[in-house]
Amino acid sequence: QKEVEQNSGPLSVPEGAIASLNCTYSDRGSQSFFWYRQYSGKSPELIMFIYSNGDKEDGRFTAQLNKASQYVSLLIRDSQPSDSATYLCAVNMRFSGTYKYIFGTGTRLKVLA
Amino acid sequence: DVKVTQSSRYLVKRTGEKVFLECVQDMDHENMFWYRQDPGLGLRLIYFSYDVKMKEKGDIPEGYSVSREKKERFSLILESASTNQTSMYLCASSYKELFFGEGSRLTVL
Numbered sequence: 001q002k003e004v005e006q007n008s009g010p011l012s013v014p015e016g017a018i019a020s021l022n023c024t025y026s027d028r029g030s031q032s033f034f035w036y037r038q039y040s041g042k043s044p045e046l047i048m049f050i051y052s053n054g055d056k057e058d059g060r061f062t063a064q065l066n067k068a069s070q071y072v073s074l075l076i077r078d079s080q081p082s083d084s085a086t087y088l089c090a091v092n093m094r095f096s097g098t099y100k101y102i103f104g105t106g107t108r109l110k111v112l113a
Numbered sequence: 114d115v116k117v118t119q120s121s122r123y124l125v126k127r128t129g130e131k132v133f134l135e136c137v138q139d140m141d142h143e144n145m146f147w148y149r150q151d152p153g154l155g156l157r158l159i160y161f162s163y164d165v166k167m168k169e170k171g172d173i174p175e176g177y178s179v180s181r182e183k184k185e186r187f188s189l190i191l192e193s194a195s196t197n198q199t200s201m202y203l204c205a206s207s208y209k210e211l212f213f214g215e216g217s218r219l220t221v222l
Contacts, residue, residue: 043215046212055125
């Protein structure tokens with residue numbers, strides 16, 4: 001069973017702090033990794049994607065990928081109450097000649113004002 | 114910007130009714146997907162399509178069918194709706210990154 005695992009949380013951080021969200025995946029051959037933000041009652045919104053080992057920064061967000069250890073993380077600097085949402089990790093995995101996007105169940109983040 | 118449009122945001126149907134959920138994307142993506150999302154279960158793939166008239170079963174295809182007659186349109190069909198199909202249904206399209214529509218919340222009574 002190919003899986004993506006996330007801690008469900010909630011993860012509570014004070015406003016202005018760094019929020020660190022983690023994700024592990026089972027398929028060593030995976031090449032593409034994504035982070036989505038989902039507000040309650042809304043659809044997931046893509047915020048970061050990463051394809052290579054290392055760090056990728058976009059504004060207050062940094063995605064980190066370590067393929068050897070099979071984990072991907074998302075750091076949110078200077079967290080704001082508006083960052084309170086569920087964050088979904090997704091991995092593009094190969095299944096019998098096709099690729100599917102497999103999602104974790106999400107980590108709920110609460111940023112406390 | 115990628116636009117994925119789902120035809121209905123909220124639907125209420127009765128058990129046994131046939132339900133159509135329509136999805137249109139405007140980015141000429143070849144890949145389109147239907148997911149359902151339920152509390153505690155996350156996003157589960159129902160069907161996907163990599164080309165016109167082509168479909169592949171996802172993880173939970175039972176009770177559903179799909180149609181892809183045109184590249185930009187991917188429809189999900191519930192032949193005979195049941196209460197356990199009450200859920201949020203999400204359509205998505207991709208080239209590399211996956212983009213979602215706003216979702217269709219279906220209630221089956």
